[in-house]
Amino acid sequence: MIDLIHIQILSAIMFCIGVYGVMTRRSAILILMCIELMLNAVNINFIGFAAFRDFSESQRIFGHVIVVFIITIAAVELALAIAIILRLYKNKSSVNIDEVDLMKW
Amino acid sequence: MDLIKENILILTILLPLIGATLIFITPGYLDNLVKYIALIISFVTFIISILIFILYDINSGGVQLLWDWEWLSLKGAWPLGDKGITLNLGVDGISVMMVLLTGIVMFTGVMASWNIQNRSKDFFILYFLLLAGVFGVFVSYDMFFFFLFYELSVMPMFLLIGYWGSSSDFRTFSRTKEYAAMKLTLFLVAGSVLIWIAIIAIFVQAGLGSFNILEIQKVVDDKFPLNFQQINFFMIMIGFGILAGMWPFHTWSPDGHVSAPTSVSMVHAGVLMKLGAFGIIRIGMTLLPEGANSLMPLLMILGCINVIYGAFSALGQTDLKYVVGYSSVSHMGYVLMGLASMELLGFTGAVYQMFSHGIMTALFFLAVGAIYHSMHTRDTLILKGIFKKMPYISVFFVIAGLTSLGLPGLSGFAAEILIFLGVFKSYGSLGILFGSLAVIGAGITAIYILRLVSKVFFGVPDENKQNTNNNLDATRFENTAGIILVGLILFAGLYPLPFIDMITSGVTPILSNVLGGL
Amino acid sequence: MGINLTYIPPIICGVSFVLTALFARKVPLASSLISVFTILCSFILFIFILTDFLSSDLNSIKFSIDWIVVSDMRITWGILLDSLSVTMLGLITLVALLVQIYSISYMKGDSRFGWYFSVHSLFAAAMITVVLVDNLILLYFAWELVGLGSYLLIGFWYEKRAASEAAKKAFITTRIGDVALLIGIILIFKSTGTFDISSIFHIARNGGISENILTISTFLIFLGAMGKSAQFPFHVWLPDAMEGPTPVSALIHAATMVAAGVYLVARMMPLFSLAPYVLDFVVFIGLFTFIFAGTMAIVMHDIKRVLAYSTISHLGLMMMSLGFMGVASAIFHLIVHGISKALLFLGAGSLMHEMDGETDIRKMGGLINKMPITAITFIIGSVSLAGIIPLSGFFSKDEILLTVFEKGGILILLPALAGAFLSSLYMFRLTFITFFGSLKNDNSKVGESPILMTLPLILLALLAIFMSILLLEISTFKGFIYFISGHKAHLNLLLIVFSSILSFVALILAWFIYIKDSKYLIDWYKSKMKWNYNLILNKYYIDELYQYIINQIIIRFAQFVALFDRLVVNDIGVDRSSLSIRFLGLRLKLIQTGKMHGYAISMLFGFLILILTWAIL
């Protein structure tokens, strides 16, 4: 029987994978993907809480609404980021984040 | 007349600001107009300061000529919060003397800086800002504004020294003016850090919601425990001591003196260093009497070190201005000792020394500045026989020197003798030790001053080493300034009674307040 | 009526100083006249005061103006008039008057003629104040001003390096004594709470001052006196002070300023009398200086230096008698010596004036025919100081020897007599070499000095002869000794005979050596005891010692302190600490690698810290 705790563990794992990816990936695109992963973990969390907690109707609906919002926002974020990464590719003809250190110190 | 009497204190702050704005709006190419405006404004301020001296009623004593303006209210939190931060002005005997001193130095300083060609407009604007700050500190009875004016007097110094100053780059050791300016500013602000913390602590501890010194003074006894007072008085002592050139935080002052242009070093050594001692009196000893009472021995030791150390350092210098700078370090030591003696004599003497040293060192720097202006060097190993070339300036310098070595008949003696008496009377047999050291310090002062005089001023000038093509004596203005100062020194030395009465009226309550802890 | 005018002399002298100092540059002659006039007025006033003082038998008057008042501590200008101060007043005004008259022609044509006289009146004002004032702080006040006057007069020709150096030396040396004096005064104040001299005496007599304090403070006061009147360790400044104009030496370094020390000890005698150890010390210093300076006076070749050393030694003599509480005799000798020594200096001055500044006695000789008045007056002065019987110098010296003999006994008396012998010897040497013997040919055109210079000489000479009348009783005036100390003078025949014999022997000896020119004695001395001769000729190397101490120790130490202040306090203490913050910045900025992963990692790190601290707290 699936319980809230499993959902939470799942989302936590996804979140950590995302964080790990952000830490380790060299390619900007992949980092973006990892961030998406984190956001989806958040979504799962919301859904889980909405489903399994003994919430009132309005609270439950609220959880679902949030998810919708987050998906939208994630999409927009992705669009912006991709645009900027393309710009980066035009300039450096690579999307390797480590080569992007003009400004330091 | 009544109108003036009511608003006279705010005038002392406003006049310099007005002067600054007036100069700000005069076009820069009207060089002389700028200077004459400065002269007139400073003269009026001088008159005002004398008026304050006259208007203050010695017999009734206390804080007089009160004036206030509600500035910013701290709503709700505190009993007095609605008054909050109010610009309280007022003077007691000590402030009166300091205001008088400031007026004199300001006026003479303007005359001494007559030969500034380069961006004189900006110079005088900053100069007046500086003096507005100084006046403000001396007359304000509200800790916030005390601090505000204190900080206000710091910033102009930076530019004044940094731009119009002179780097000293010969035999002694090279110090650029920028270095000196930066060091001076940072030192003073570092002092103000401690002061700021202490002020906030006092404000919070008093819990009145008001920075008014007179209000807080009423609750000192039941609100401030001993250890609180000790900690905060320590911070106040060090913070203001930095400004007073207390050892080992004195190094900014000789460099600052040396690099600053003449009038600025006059103001700086003459008035600015007095702010430190004044702050110790006004905030430290007034609001933290028990802390003061228990920490005074430390102050005494530091002051004693100042005297001896400063005197020996001055003896070791070969740069005319450095000698004077270190001598003022050693003289501020006398002030600190006098404060620390916790005797009426010593305390009075300390304040009188602040006054007399202010005039004296102004005269010193006037002379040195003129010498440097015409000889283009301050190196005592090169200068010779100046007496032949610039008799007036030399006379000024010699009189200042004699004052600083405590020659009777000049203001220095009257002040120092009182300090000696006070120190001797205090601390039992230790007081004798400190007092003897102080007197010996005066002896060392005699040694370096006389060596300097006989080396630099006497003898025949040797033409080859120093350029003699323009050995011009003092200008008309420098002479007037010098004569005013000399006259004051003589008057204050021969007939100190009025000043002493004024100071005593201001000092007595504070001292009894400090000794009340016993 | 005269007595109430006692405050006039210092005031008018001070006023004349201000006036003359203002007009000195414009109208020098006027300033000189003003100054002479004021000092003349003071002298006349002195005569009034004296007559009143004798007729009315009050011994001190007081009247006061406040100088500083701080609550209960009040310092007031007051006058303490007693026999002592009256006497000193007379001496000072008289000598100052004569010297100034003399100076009018001596200093003629000098570039700073007016300034010279204004300083003179400053000095007169200060000196008169010293002897009149009733209050220790103000005594110190005037005392220092006296020092200033001497400084200005010694350094009068400041273009001369030697003059300015000498002035500096004089000021600093006396200043060292003054520091001690001030400490002593303040110590007395600390235990009595007043500066007023008579009340201090009163308290002291009732044992208001503890033994140690009394000893220490009197000792310190005596150090001050030593500084001013050039006793042994502090004697170095006086010979150098001869760089000043000669009349100045006559006034300051013979009659008045150097006498101030003696006066001070005499004035404070009631305190000294309670401190026996200090008195012994005074005796020792005085005796030592008496002989020590005498030896140097014998070998010097500079006429003024000889006189200077003889002054030192005579001051030592006075100090010794003070050490035996013989105030009267000391003061009497002070007067006589002041008169005679002023006379000698002025004589030397007129010599120099004629021989355009020559001071080396070996270049003089046989001048008695050339300038008779100078010569005779000079001889009178020296004979009086040498202590030949009818002249006043003899009696004064004899009084002191008598005191020494009574109080100190034979053991002290013998060295004292030796010193007396020395003093007679060098006086005669000086006289003989200068005025007798063969005339040096380059002095052939020397003539007598103008009247303004010889007049004071003659007056002083007369005084030097007849001063001893003061010892006799004339109607109410019961003799000087009584006048000062209140008990009659008396004579000791044996001592008189012996000492006069002694001085005659000295006369004979000097005659043989310097007139008969029997050189062998000197040659023997110079050959056999060369080291000794050089030692004395170089003033026992004391100046060198002091120079060494000043340059090698004090100045070095000062330079060390200055360097320490630079290198340690400033460069390490201040600059390093600010640099260290910059350094910290240089390290910390490396966190910012510019790599985005680093940024993310640091964010994660911070987030972990946040969560952990929260969980733990």
Next chain:
Amino acid sequence: MNNNLDLLIPEILVGSLAFIILGLDLFLKPKFKEYIAYIASAGLILIFIFSIIPIWNTKANIYGDILILDGYAVFFKSIFLILGAILILSSKSYVSNYFSYIAEYYSIVIFSILAMMFMVSSAEILTAYISLELLSFSLYVLVAFNRFSNRANEASIKYILLGAFSSAILLYGVSQIYGHLGTTNLTQIQKELSVNSEMSLGLIIGFSMFIAGFLFKIGIVPFHMWVPDVYEGSSTPVTAYLAVLVKVAVIALFIRVLVVGLIPIAQDWQLILIGFSIVSMVLGNVVALIQSNIKRLLAYSSIGHAGYILLGLAAIGTLDQKGLIIVDFSRLIVNGIILHLISYSLASIAIFLCVDIIFGNSDDEQIDIMRGLNARSPLMSLLITASLISLGGLPIFVGFTSKFYLFNAIGTQISLWYVGIAIITSLISLYYYLHVIRKIYIDNNEDQIAISLPILTKSILVFLLFALVFLGIYPNILMEFIYHASESLL
């Protein structure tokens, strides 16, 4: 349940203004396009006058407590509108010189202002988050606006990736809060927390992630890493925008969140915030010492200032024995924070304006280039000096007053030693400010070409100088409004 739209009129107007400008772009001839700036700023000012002033004193929750409209919100909305207008005007010359899409720039700026207005009036975390995202998106675009500069590109990519990362973290926190408390409404959260004050681990994780998100946006060490690079990389008007308005908005929101929502557990987060604030004060000011690029220097100093303000935020929540907030003192601190925010904003606007006049879109803004500026443009050097001194906290400028007020208020609440550290770091900051001033006034430069200022810029400079001095001498007028704001908040 109050649903009338009148209370949202300002937001609606601002949004439509943005669209109007986008539309205008289509019709205007290129040479007229620079006048769009005037239209935009005039529009903002008009909106302020005609729609904010009428609702000045209203206090209402709308749309089921999603949005709240109180004095606090209104105060900040007017701040945003006014400062936004000033910023737009001051960026005009730069934009019309160096940017190709003028109208888009302004419309995006106005969108971000809209986002801020929603932020300060949001009573609920989700709304807050959405408006925060709207703001961030506009900022990503603005940072990336100068397409052809590598630095802008780098700045934007760092900014967007890190921003997204942080917002993900924040969201996860929100999810936890939602899950454990069942609500995202601040007042509800306060109620929940005050009834059961013991906290489960999930809730702790939730709150700390939530706060971490805010710390990132404010730029607190160690979440500050993006600040220097983004400030340096993006073009100067955008930097000014980032440094001033965004910071003000986020802090305004943060204050509301802390005071309304998280106050019952103040004990827990107070010490943590103090720690972070001290670290960022020290690091920001110390590293700024050795910067040679003026924009980077200002970035680090802004980190330091964020530290000061965070110290204030930490001091807000001091509870008395009964666990209730001491309203008077909290108000005092809120006043202090707001005053300091305003003084900081004025000074930053001034100095960034001067910087972009001096450097244009040059690639490296070395301080050395400002040598002898006094000879070239006295007005600007005076203004730079004034603003630097104000930032350093010396009289007679507003910076001194605000710093004194803030530190004094903090001192009443938490231990003085933290305040001492703050003051000492501000002493360090004075060193590099003075260094710049020294470059301007004391050192002299070989090229003496006078910089000519357009009248618009000149008037803005004068206005800012006047504001700095006047608020320094007589802050009482401003304080009245601030009181109004803080009283309605608490």
